[in-house]
Amino acid sequence: MAAHVSPPASPSGAAARRFDGQVALVAGGAGGIGAETCRLLAELGAIVWVLDQHSTAADDVIGQIRVDGGICYACRADATDRAEVHRAVADVVRTSGRLDVLVNTIGWTMTRPFIEEDEEYWQTVVAVNLLAHIYLCHAVLGPMAARGYGRIVGVSSDAGRVGTRGETVYAAAKAAVIGFTKSLAREVARHGILVNAVSPGPTRTPLLDHQDQNAVAAMIRHIPVRRLGTASEQAAAITFLASPAASFITGQVLSVSGGLTMVD
Numbered sequence: 001m002a003a004h005v006s007p008p009a010s011p012s013g014a015a016a017r018r019f020d021g022q023v024a025l026v027a028g029g030a031g032g033i034g035a036e037t038c039r040l041l042a043e044l045g046a047i048v049w050v051l052d053q054h055s056t057a058a059d060d061v062i063g064q065i066r067v068d069g070g071i072c073y074a075c076r077a078d079a080t081d082r083a084e085v086h087r088a089v090a091d092v093v094r095t096s097g098r099l100d101v102l103v104n105t106i107g108w109t110m111t112r113p114f115i116e117e118d119e120e121y122w123q124t125v126v127a128v129n130l131l132a133h134i135y136l137c138h139a140v141l142g143p144m145a146a147r148g149y150g151r152i153v154g155v156s157s158d159a160g161r162v163g164t165r166g167e168t169v170y171a172a173a174k175a176a177v178i179g180f181t182k183s184l185a186r187e188v189a190r191h192g193i194l195v196n197a198v199s200p201g202p203t204r205t206p207l208l209d210h211q212d213q214n215a216v217a218a219m220i221r222h223i224p225v226r227r228l229g230t231a232s233e234q235a236a237a238i239t240f241l242a243s244p245a246a247s248f249i250t251g252q253v254l255s256v257s258g259g260l261t262m263v264d
């Protein structure tokens with residue numbers, strides 16, 4: 001039997017944590033999956049910046065992380081506004097001196113037939129689910145490339161991989177996030193920046209609470225593990241891809257869906 005090997009110790013004598021010394025920006029960090037990701041990153045040693053347009057909810061997340069002994073700051077911005085995104089990222093880099101990780105959990109949709117939608121809704125869905133991600137990634141590349149290290153984790157959706165009735169334009173935007181992830185990964189690997197995405201299946205968060213609950217119940221019947229996912233299960237996958245351990249993984253999309261989708 002192999003001898004037990006202790007984890008490496010930090011200079012203070014405490015066990016080293018996966019994100020010690022790193023700075024992480026979590027966009028949508030006040031939401032269901034985002035808040036759990038912030039909490040886990042902070043627990044694993046990261047200095048966490050919560051970028052969200054919902055200041056009160058962000059303050060709640062930050063307050064709880066601080067109570068638990070983590071280091072966490074607010075960074076209010078509407079991520080569909082490119083100037084606000086660039087200002088927010090510049091603030092983080094100026095204050096913390098570096099940026100190692102970008103996680104973007106921002107997303108929004110409503111469930112309704114495509115034929116009943118209007119252009120204003122389409123513009124919003126594309127702006128929130130796709131353009132915000134493009135703006136965030138564009139803003140962080142410079143600071144990450146300057147240090148030769150970066151981890152970007154986007155959040156797509158299984159809707160973007162296999163389609164979902166009632167979420168046509170959302171599915172289109174989330175599919176675009178996948179194409180963007182793969183292409184950007186090819187461009188920036190030479191700078192030490194790895195780009196991946198998590199693709200959640202149905203997960204119990206405020207976003208899902210606002211959907212048609214009959215459709216949610218029908219979806220659960222198709223999930224092999226027969227339940228919804230939790231935000232902490234999504235955060236675990238996101239945090240792995242954001243960590244130094246994922247050093248040979250880029251351009252990948254990891255479905256965290258209880259087996260709902262198993263396509264390549």
Ligand SMILES: NC(=O)c1ccc[n+]([C@@H]2O[C@H](COP(=O)([O-])OP(=O)(O)OC[C@H]3O[C@@H](n4cnc5c(N)ncnc54)[C@H](O)[C@@H]3O)[C@@H](O)[C@H]2O)c1
Nearest residue numbers: 028030031032033053054078079106107157202203205207
């Ligand atoms: N919950 C699910 O079942 C599910 C399934 C598949 C994919 N997803 C995706 O996972 C991600 C997280 O989802 P969630 O369930 O945690 O959602 P959520 O609604 O709980 O959180 C989204 C967060 O994004 C913030 N946000 C929205 N628009 C913003 C903007 N313009 N600028 C700044 N912040 C903004 C909101 O304030 C909120 O805090 C989203 O991308 C979503 O599309 C969720």
